[in-house]
Amino acid sequence: TQHPSSSSSSIISRFQEYLRINTAQPNPNYYEATDFILSQAKSLSLEFQTIEFVKSKPLILLKWPGKNPKLPSVLLNSHTDVVPVESQKWVHHPFGAHIDSDGNIHARGTQDMKSVGMQYLEAIRKLKDSGFEPTRTIYLSFVPDEEIGGRDGAEKLAESDVFENMNVAFVLDEGMPSPNEKYRAYNGERSPMWLVIKATGAPGHGAKLYDNTAMENLLKSIESIRGFRASQVDMLKAGLKSEGEVISVNLVYLRAGTQTPNGFVMNLQPSEAEAGIDIRVPPTADQKSLEKRIAEEWAPASRNMTFEFKLKVPVVDRYGKPALTVADNSNPWWVLLEKAVYSAGGKLGKPEVNIGTTDARYFRQRGLPAIGFSPIANTPLLLHDHNELLNQREYLKGVDTYVSIIKAYASYAEETETQAAKDEL
Numbered sequence: 001t002q003h004p005s006s007s008s009s010s011i012i013s014r015f016q017e018y019l020r021i022n023t024a025q026p027n028p029n030y031y032e033a034t035d036f037i038l039s040q041a042k043s044l045s046l047e048f049q050t051i052e053f054v055k056s057k058p059l060i061l062l063k064w065p066g067k068n069p070k071l072p073s074v075l076l077n078s079h080t081d082v083v084p085v086e087s088q089k090w091v092h093h094p095f096g097a098h099i100d101s102d103g104n105i106h107a108r109g110t111q112d113m114k115s116v117g118m119q120y121l122e123a124i125r126k127l128k129d130s131g132f133e134p135t136r137t138i139y140l141s142f143v144p145d146e147e148i149g150g151r152d153g154a155e156k157l158a159e160s161d162v163f164e165n166m167n168v169a170f171v172l173d174e175g176m177p178s179p180n181e182k183y184r185a186y187n188g189e190r191s192p193m194w195l196v197i198k199a200t201g202a203p204g205h206g207a208k209l210y211d212n213t214a215m216e217n218l219l220k221s222i223e224s225i226r227g228f229r230a231s232q233v234d235m236l237k238a239g240l241k242s243e244g245e246v247i248s249v250n251l252v253y254l255r256a257g258t259q260t261p262n263g264f265v266m267n268l269q270p271s272e273a274e275a276g277i278d279i280r281v282p283p284t285a286d287q288k289s290l291e292k293r294i295a296e297e298w299a300p301a302s303r304n305m306t307f308e309f310k311l312k313v314p315v316v317d318r319y320g321k322p323a324l325t326v327a328d329n330s331n332p333w334w335v336l337l338e339k340a341v342y343s344a345g346g347k348l349g350k351p352e353v354n355i356g357t358t359d360a361r362y363f364r365q366r367g368l369p370a371i372g373f374s375p376i377a378n379t380p381l382l383l384h385d386h387n388e389l390l391n392q393r394e395y396l397k398g399v400d401t402y403v404s405i406i407k408a409y410a411s412y413a414e415e416t417e418t419q420a421a422k423d424e425l
Protein backbone atom coordinates (compact mmCIF):
# COMPACT_ATOMS: atom_id res chain seq x y z
CA THR A 1 0.00 0.00 0.00
CA GLN A 2 1.08 3.49 -0.83
CA HIS A 3 1.21 6.32 1.67
CA PRO A 4 -1.08 9.11 0.37
CA SER A 5 1.21 11.78 -0.92
CA SER A 6 1.17 15.56 -0.79
CA SER A 7 2.25 15.91 -4.40
CA SER A 8 0.21 18.46 -6.32
CA SER A 9 -1.28 15.81 -8.56
CA SER A 10 -2.44 13.67 -5.62
CA ILE A 11 -3.91 16.73 -3.93
CA ILE A 12 -5.89 17.58 -7.06
CA SER A 13 -7.01 13.94 -7.56
CA ARG A 14 -8.40 13.78 -4.03
CA PHE A 15 -10.29 17.04 -4.60
CA GLN A 16 -11.74 15.61 -7.82
CA GLU A 17 -12.79 12.48 -5.98
CA TYR A 18 -14.77 14.53 -3.43
CA LEU A 19 -16.30 16.70 -6.18
CA ARG A 20 -17.49 13.60 -8.05
CA ILE A 21 -19.72 12.55 -5.15
CA ASN A 22 -23.11 14.01 -5.94
CA THR A 23 -24.22 15.70 -2.73
CA ALA A 24 -26.67 18.08 -4.39
CA GLN A 25 -29.82 18.98 -2.52
CA PRO A 26 -32.52 17.75 -2.20
CA ASN A 27 -31.03 14.22 -2.28
CA PRO A 28 -27.40 14.48 -1.26
CA ASN A 29 -25.42 11.27 -1.26
CA TYR A 30 -24.24 11.85 2.31
CA TYR A 31 -23.06 8.33 3.01
CA GLU A 32 -20.70 8.26 0.05
CA ALA A 33 -19.29 11.61 1.16
CA THR A 34 -18.95 10.29 4.71
CA ASP A 35 -17.02 7.22 3.55
CA PHE A 36 -14.70 9.43 1.56
CA ILE A 37 -14.03 11.90 4.40
CA LEU A 38 -13.51 9.03 6.86
CA SER A 39 -10.99 7.41 4.50
CA GLN A 40 -9.10 10.71 4.43
CA ALA A 41 -9.25 10.98 8.23
CA LYS A 42 -7.87 7.46 8.61
CA SER A 43 -5.01 8.13 6.20
CA LEU A 44 -4.18 11.18 8.32
CA SER A 45 -4.53 9.29 11.63
CA LEU A 46 -7.08 11.79 12.89
CA GLU A 47 -9.65 10.79 15.48
CA PHE A 48 -13.08 10.53 13.93
CA GLN A 49 -16.74 10.07 14.68
CA THR A 50 -19.93 10.21 12.64
CA ILE A 51 -22.97 11.67 14.38
CA GLU A 52 -26.51 11.44 13.08
CA PHE A 53 -28.26 14.14 15.07
CA VAL A 54 -30.97 13.51 12.47
CA LYS A 55 -31.36 10.12 10.81
CA SER A 56 -29.65 9.80 7.41
CA LYS A 57 -27.96 13.16 7.84
CA PRO A 58 -24.46 12.22 9.01
CA LEU A 59 -22.16 14.84 10.45
CA ILE A 60 -18.48 13.96 10.55
CA LEU A 61 -16.31 15.24 13.36
CA LEU A 62 -12.53 14.89 13.17
CA LYS A 63 -10.04 15.70 15.88
CA TRP A 64 -6.34 16.48 15.75
CA PRO A 65 -5.49 16.46 19.45
CA GLY A 66 -3.24 19.19 20.77
CA LYS A 67 -0.36 18.62 23.17
CA ASN A 68 -2.13 20.90 25.64
CA PRO A 69 -5.69 19.57 25.81
CA LYS A 70 -6.62 22.19 28.41
CA LEU A 71 -6.42 24.93 25.80
CA PRO A 72 -9.74 25.70 24.12
CA SER A 73 -9.92 24.28 20.60
CA VAL A 74 -10.38 25.68 17.12
CA LEU A 75 -13.11 24.36 14.84
CA LEU A 76 -12.73 24.27 11.06
CA ASN A 77 -16.22 23.86 9.62
CA SER A 78 -17.39 22.96 6.13
CA HIS A 79 -20.63 21.64 4.67
CA THR A 80 -20.83 18.50 2.56
CA ASP A 81 -23.96 19.36 0.57
CA VAL A 82 -24.11 21.52 -2.54
CA VAL A 83 -26.91 23.35 -4.32
CA PRO A 84 -28.72 21.65 -7.22
CA VAL A 85 -27.56 21.97 -10.84
CA GLU A 86 -29.17 22.40 -14.24
CA SER A 87 -26.85 19.88 -15.89
CA GLN A 88 -27.71 20.72 -19.50
CA LYS A 89 -26.65 24.35 -18.93
CA TRP A 90 -23.12 23.40 -17.92
CA VAL A 91 -20.25 23.17 -20.40
CA HIS A 92 -18.74 20.25 -18.46
CA HIS A 93 -20.56 17.69 -16.33
CA PRO A 94 -21.18 19.32 -12.91
CA PHE A 95 -20.00 16.18 -11.08
CA GLY A 96 -17.24 15.24 -13.52
CA ALA A 97 -14.54 17.52 -12.07
CA HIS A 98 -13.11 18.01 -15.56
CA ILE A 99 -9.86 19.98 -15.71
CA ASP A 100 -9.58 22.14 -18.83
CA SER A 101 -6.41 23.28 -20.61
CA ASP A 102 -6.22 26.40 -18.38
CA GLY A 103 -6.23 24.25 -15.28
CA ASN A 104 -9.78 25.17 -14.26
CA ILE A 105 -11.58 22.42 -12.38
CA HIS A 106 -15.25 22.41 -13.32
CA ALA A 107 -17.75 21.11 -10.76
CA ARG A 108 -20.50 22.04 -8.37
CA GLY A 109 -18.83 22.60 -5.01
CA THR A 110 -15.48 23.85 -6.32
CA GLN A 111 -16.22 27.22 -4.68
CA ASP A 112 -19.05 26.32 -2.29
CA MET A 113 -17.46 24.59 -0.44
CA LYS A 114 -15.89 21.20 -1.05
CA SER A 115 -12.68 23.08 -1.80
CA VAL A 116 -12.46 24.44 1.73
CA GLY A 117 -13.25 21.10 3.41
CA MET A 118 -10.58 19.28 1.40
CA GLN A 119 -8.06 22.10 1.76
CA TYR A 120 -8.28 21.85 5.56
CA LEU A 121 -7.40 18.14 5.24
CA GLU A 122 -4.61 18.67 2.72
CA ALA A 123 -3.09 21.37 4.92
CA ILE A 124 -3.12 18.97 7.86
CA ARG A 125 -1.47 16.31 5.67
CA LYS A 126 1.32 18.74 4.79
CA LEU A 127 1.74 19.80 8.42
CA LYS A 128 1.93 16.18 9.54
CA ASP A 129 4.44 15.38 6.79
CA SER A 130 6.61 18.21 8.07
CA GLY A 131 6.52 16.77 11.60
CA PHE A 132 4.42 19.59 13.05
CA GLU A 133 2.48 18.80 16.21
CA PRO A 134 -0.39 21.03 17.36
CA THR A 135 -0.35 22.59 20.81
CA ARG A 136 -4.04 23.40 20.66
CA THR A 137 -6.61 20.86 19.51
CA ILE A 138 -8.01 21.33 16.02
CA TYR A 139 -11.46 19.97 15.18
CA LEU A 140 -12.94 19.61 11.72
CA SER A 141 -16.67 19.31 11.18
CA PHE A 142 -18.20 18.21 7.88
CA VAL A 143 -21.85 19.09 8.27
CA PRO A 144 -24.97 18.30 6.23
CA ASP A 145 -27.77 20.55 5.01
CA GLU A 146 -26.17 24.01 5.05
CA GLU A 147 -27.82 24.80 1.74
CA ILE A 148 -31.29 24.17 3.14
CA GLY A 149 -30.79 26.07 6.38
CA GLY A 150 -28.53 23.89 8.53
CA ARG A 151 -31.21 23.09 11.11
CA ASP A 152 -30.34 19.36 10.95
CA GLY A 153 -26.62 20.02 10.68
CA ALA A 154 -24.60 22.85 12.16
CA GLU A 155 -27.42 24.03 14.41
CA LYS A 156 -27.72 20.59 16.02
CA LEU A 157 -23.96 20.46 16.50
CA ALA A 158 -23.77 23.94 18.00
CA GLU A 159 -26.48 23.07 20.52
CA SER A 160 -25.10 19.64 21.44
CA ASP A 161 -23.25 18.34 24.49
CA VAL A 162 -20.63 17.06 22.06
CA PHE A 163 -19.96 20.64 21.09
CA GLU A 164 -19.92 21.84 24.69
CA ASN A 165 -17.25 19.24 25.46
CA MET A 166 -15.16 20.30 22.48
CA ASN A 167 -14.48 23.57 24.32
CA VAL A 168 -14.28 25.56 21.09
CA ALA A 169 -12.80 29.05 21.30
CA PHE A 170 -12.98 30.02 17.65
CA VAL A 171 -14.62 28.85 14.42
CA LEU A 172 -13.47 29.19 10.84
CA ASP A 173 -16.15 28.67 8.16
CA GLU A 174 -16.75 29.53 4.50
CA GLY A 175 -16.41 32.94 2.88
CA MET A 176 -16.75 34.05 -0.72
CA PRO A 177 -14.36 33.99 -3.69
CA SER A 178 -12.68 37.25 -4.55
CA PRO A 179 -12.43 38.53 -8.13
CA ASN A 180 -9.14 40.29 -7.31
CA GLU A 181 -5.92 39.35 -5.52
CA LYS A 182 -7.25 40.10 -2.01
CA TYR A 183 -8.95 37.28 -0.15
CA ARG A 184 -12.22 38.26 1.51
CA ALA A 185 -13.05 37.63 5.15
CA TYR A 186 -16.40 37.90 6.91
CA ASN A 187 -16.97 38.73 10.57
CA GLY A 188 -20.75 38.62 10.26
CA GLU A 189 -23.54 37.93 7.87
CA ARG A 190 -26.98 39.13 7.03
CA SER A 191 -29.84 37.27 8.64
CA PRO A 192 -32.39 35.68 6.34
CA MET A 193 -36.08 36.41 6.77
CA TRP A 194 -38.01 34.30 4.30
CA LEU A 195 -41.43 35.90 4.18
CA VAL A 196 -44.69 34.67 2.66
CA ILE A 197 -47.51 37.20 2.42
CA LYS A 198 -51.05 36.18 1.54
CA ALA A 199 -53.96 38.29 0.45
CA THR A 200 -57.59 37.34 0.33
CA GLY A 201 -60.40 39.25 -1.29
CA ALA A 202 -63.79 39.00 -2.85
CA PRO A 203 -63.86 36.80 -5.95
CA GLY A 204 -65.95 37.90 -8.88
CA HIS A 205 -66.43 38.40 -12.58
CA GLY A 206 -63.25 39.28 -14.43
CA ALA A 207 -64.95 42.20 -16.09
CA LYS A 208 -66.10 43.88 -12.91
CA LEU A 209 -64.24 46.76 -11.27
CA TYR A 210 -64.60 46.59 -7.50
CA ASP A 211 -62.47 47.18 -4.41
CA ASN A 212 -60.72 44.75 -2.09
CA THR A 213 -59.81 41.96 -4.52
CA ALA A 214 -57.03 39.60 -3.45
CA MET A 215 -54.90 40.71 -6.40
CA GLU A 216 -55.30 44.41 -5.62
CA ASN A 217 -54.56 43.80 -1.97
CA LEU A 218 -51.38 41.89 -2.79
CA LEU A 219 -50.27 44.38 -5.45
CA LYS A 220 -50.53 47.26 -2.97
CA SER A 221 -48.10 45.35 -0.77
CA ILE A 222 -45.81 44.69 -3.67
CA GLU A 223 -45.76 48.40 -4.51
CA SER A 224 -44.79 49.17 -0.95
CA ILE A 225 -42.12 46.43 -0.92
CA ARG A 226 -40.68 47.69 -4.21
CA GLY A 227 -40.49 51.20 -2.81
CA PHE A 228 -38.47 49.93 0.14
CA ARG A 229 -36.29 47.83 -2.17
CA ALA A 230 -35.60 50.89 -4.32
CA SER A 231 -34.46 52.86 -1.25
CA GLN A 232 -31.89 50.13 -0.51
CA VAL A 233 -30.75 49.91 -4.14
CA ASP A 234 -30.31 53.71 -4.18
CA MET A 235 -27.98 53.61 -1.16
CA LEU A 236 -26.01 50.86 -2.84
CA LYS A 237 -25.73 52.66 -6.16
CA ALA A 238 -24.82 55.97 -4.50
CA GLY A 239 -21.96 54.13 -2.82
CA LEU A 240 -23.29 55.05 0.64
CA LYS A 241 -23.44 51.43 1.73
CA SER A 242 -21.99 48.09 0.71
CA GLU A 243 -24.07 45.05 -0.20
CA GLY A 244 -23.67 43.58 3.26
CA GLU A 245 -24.94 46.80 4.86
CA VAL A 246 -28.29 47.18 3.12
CA ILE A 247 -31.46 45.16 3.53
CA SER A 248 -32.08 43.14 0.38
CA VAL A 249 -35.68 42.38 -0.49
CA ASN A 250 -36.35 40.16 -3.49
CA LEU A 251 -39.62 38.73 -4.70
CA VAL A 252 -38.95 35.04 -5.40
CA TYR A 253 -42.40 33.81 -6.34
CA LEU A 254 -45.96 34.91 -7.02
CA ARG A 255 -48.95 32.63 -6.80
CA ALA A 256 -52.55 33.38 -7.68
CA GLY A 257 -55.29 32.54 -10.12
CA THR A 258 -57.73 29.74 -10.69
CA GLN A 259 -56.23 26.84 -12.62
CA THR A 260 -57.96 24.16 -14.68
CA PRO A 261 -56.42 21.40 -16.83
CA ASN A 262 -56.77 23.86 -19.72
CA GLY A 263 -54.84 26.62 -17.99
CA PHE A 264 -55.76 29.63 -15.90
CA VAL A 265 -59.31 30.87 -15.90
CA MET A 266 -59.28 34.29 -17.55
CA ASN A 267 -62.56 35.79 -16.42
CA LEU A 268 -62.48 35.09 -12.73
CA GLN A 269 -60.83 37.30 -10.14
CA PRO A 270 -59.15 34.97 -7.63
CA SER A 271 -59.97 35.03 -3.92
CA GLU A 272 -56.38 34.37 -2.87
CA ALA A 273 -52.98 35.67 -3.93
CA GLU A 274 -49.59 35.06 -2.41
CA ALA A 275 -45.97 36.19 -2.73
CA GLY A 276 -42.66 34.85 -1.42
CA ILE A 277 -39.91 37.27 -0.50
CA ASP A 278 -36.26 36.58 0.37
CA ILE A 279 -35.17 39.30 2.80
CA ARG A 280 -31.62 39.57 4.19
CA VAL A 281 -30.94 41.87 7.12
CA PRO A 282 -27.53 43.18 8.27
CA PRO A 283 -26.50 42.42 11.88
CA THR A 284 -26.82 46.06 12.94
CA ALA A 285 -30.20 46.68 11.27
CA ASP A 286 -33.33 47.33 13.30
CA GLN A 287 -35.07 44.01 12.76
CA LYS A 288 -37.97 44.94 15.03
CA SER A 289 -38.87 47.98 12.96
CA LEU A 290 -38.70 45.90 9.79
CA GLU A 291 -41.11 43.42 11.36
CA LYS A 292 -43.39 46.31 12.24
CA ARG A 293 -43.24 47.53 8.64
CA ILE A 294 -44.15 44.03 7.43
CA ALA A 295 -47.15 43.83 9.76
CA GLU A 296 -48.35 47.38 9.07
CA GLU A 297 -47.45 48.06 5.44
CA TRP A 298 -46.60 44.83 3.65
CA ALA A 299 -49.25 42.53 5.07
CA PRO A 300 -51.79 44.59 7.05
CA ALA A 301 -54.75 42.71 8.40
CA SER A 302 -56.82 45.77 7.47
CA ARG A 303 -56.23 44.82 3.82
CA ASN A 304 -57.19 41.18 4.41
CA MET A 305 -53.60 40.08 4.53
CA THR A 306 -51.66 37.57 6.61
CA PHE A 307 -47.99 36.69 6.69
CA GLU A 308 -45.65 34.01 7.96
CA PHE A 309 -41.91 33.53 8.09
CA LYS A 310 -40.55 30.35 6.51
CA LEU A 311 -37.30 31.30 8.19
CA LYS A 312 -36.40 34.13 10.52
CA VAL A 313 -32.92 34.38 11.95
CA PRO A 314 -32.35 36.97 14.66
CA VAL A 315 -29.67 39.58 13.94
CA VAL A 316 -28.57 39.48 17.57
CA ASP A 317 -26.89 36.65 19.42
CA ARG A 318 -28.27 34.89 22.51
CA TYR A 319 -26.95 37.73 24.67
CA GLY A 320 -28.84 40.31 22.62
CA LYS A 321 -25.76 41.74 20.93
CA PRO A 322 -25.41 42.08 17.13
CA ALA A 323 -23.96 38.76 15.96
CA LEU A 324 -20.69 40.26 14.78
CA THR A 325 -17.23 38.90 15.51
CA VAL A 326 -14.71 41.51 16.54
CA ALA A 327 -12.21 41.73 13.69
CA ASP A 328 -9.45 44.06 14.81
CA ASN A 329 -6.29 43.97 16.91
CA SER A 330 -8.27 43.12 20.03
CA ASN A 331 -9.19 39.69 18.65
CA PRO A 332 -6.10 37.45 18.54
CA TRP A 333 -7.82 35.04 16.12
CA TRP A 334 -8.27 37.83 13.62
CA VAL A 335 -4.69 39.01 14.04
CA LEU A 336 -3.40 35.45 13.60
CA LEU A 337 -5.48 35.02 10.46
CA GLU A 338 -4.17 38.26 8.93
CA LYS A 339 -0.57 37.38 9.71
CA ALA A 340 -0.89 33.80 8.51
CA VAL A 341 -2.43 34.84 5.19
CA TYR A 342 0.32 37.41 4.62
CA SER A 343 3.11 35.05 5.55
CA ALA A 344 1.73 32.59 2.99
CA GLY A 345 2.10 35.33 0.39
CA GLY A 346 -1.58 36.27 0.23
CA LYS A 347 -3.50 39.47 0.85
CA LEU A 348 -6.57 39.88 3.02
CA GLY A 349 -9.24 42.55 2.60
CA LYS A 350 -11.03 44.40 5.40
CA PRO A 351 -13.59 42.32 7.31
CA GLU A 352 -17.01 42.42 5.68
CA VAL A 353 -20.56 41.32 6.31
CA ASN A 354 -21.45 38.36 4.10
CA ILE A 355 -24.50 39.11 1.95
CA GLY A 356 -25.55 35.46 2.14
CA THR A 357 -26.00 33.13 5.06
CA THR A 358 -23.65 30.44 6.37
CA ASP A 359 -23.48 27.98 9.24
CA ALA A 360 -21.15 30.38 11.07
CA ARG A 361 -24.26 32.10 12.41
CA TYR A 362 -25.06 29.15 14.68
CA PHE A 363 -21.68 29.55 16.39
CA ARG A 364 -21.94 33.35 16.60
CA GLN A 365 -25.41 32.87 18.11
CA ARG A 366 -23.66 31.13 21.01
CA GLY A 367 -21.44 34.16 21.40
CA LEU A 368 -18.44 32.45 19.83
CA PRO A 369 -16.14 34.35 17.48
CA ALA A 370 -16.36 33.01 13.91
CA ILE A 371 -14.79 34.19 10.68
CA GLY A 372 -15.92 33.26 7.17
CA PHE A 373 -12.99 32.72 4.85
CA SER A 374 -12.43 30.80 1.62
CA PRO A 375 -8.92 31.07 0.18
CA ILE A 376 -10.14 31.76 -3.36
CA ALA A 377 -8.71 34.90 -5.02
CA ASN A 378 -8.59 35.99 -8.67
CA THR A 379 -11.71 33.94 -9.38
CA PRO A 380 -15.13 34.93 -10.71
CA LEU A 381 -17.97 34.51 -8.22
CA LEU A 382 -19.77 31.41 -9.48
CA LEU A 383 -21.22 29.97 -6.33
CA HIS A 384 -24.79 28.71 -6.92
CA ASP A 385 -24.23 29.51 -10.64
CA HIS A 386 -23.79 27.34 -13.74
CA ASN A 387 -20.21 26.33 -14.57
CA GLU A 388 -18.86 26.77 -11.05
CA LEU A 389 -15.08 26.38 -11.28
CA LEU A 390 -11.80 26.81 -9.47
CA ASN A 391 -8.33 26.88 -10.95
CA GLN A 392 -6.06 24.13 -9.65
CA ARG A 393 -3.22 26.59 -8.99
CA GLU A 394 -5.56 28.72 -6.86
CA TYR A 395 -6.71 25.59 -5.03
CA LEU A 396 -3.12 24.53 -4.27
CA LYS A 397 -2.27 28.07 -3.12
CA GLY A 398 -5.29 27.83 -0.81
CA VAL A 399 -3.92 24.62 0.71
CA ASP A 400 -0.67 26.42 1.55
CA THR A 401 -2.64 29.34 2.97
CA TYR A 402 -4.37 26.91 5.33
CA VAL A 403 -1.03 25.33 6.23
CA SER A 404 -0.03 28.77 7.47
CA ILE A 405 -3.36 29.47 9.21
CA ILE A 406 -3.76 26.08 10.88
CA LYS A 407 -0.14 26.15 12.02
CA ALA A 408 -0.67 29.57 13.59
CA TYR A 409 -3.93 28.57 15.29
CA ALA A 410 -2.64 25.22 16.50
CA SER A 411 0.50 26.84 17.92
CA TYR A 412 -1.28 29.70 19.65
CA ALA A 413 -0.95 28.96 23.35
CA GLU A 414 -2.65 31.90 25.09
CA GLU A 415 -5.98 31.64 26.84
CA THR A 416 -8.20 33.95 24.81
CA GLU A 417 -10.22 36.86 26.15
CA THR A 418 -13.32 35.25 24.79
CA GLN A 419 -12.58 32.22 26.91
CA ALA A 420 -11.94 34.35 29.98
CA ALA A 421 -15.24 36.16 29.41
CA LYS A 422 -17.01 32.83 29.02
CA ASP A 423 -15.53 31.53 32.27
CA GLU A 424 -16.79 34.61 34.11
CA LEU A 425 -20.39 33.90 33.14
Ligand SMILES: [Zn+2]
Binds near residue numbers: 079112113146
Ligand atom coordinates in the same frame (compact mmCIF):
# COMPACT_ATOMS: atom_id res chain seq x y z
ZN1 LIG B 1 -21.66 27.25 1.31
Ligand SMILES: [Zn+2]
Binds near residue numbers: 083112147383384
Ligand atom coordinates in the same frame (compact mmCIF):
# COMPACT_ATOMS: atom_id res chain seq x y z
ZN1 LIG C 1 -24.15 27.84 -0.94
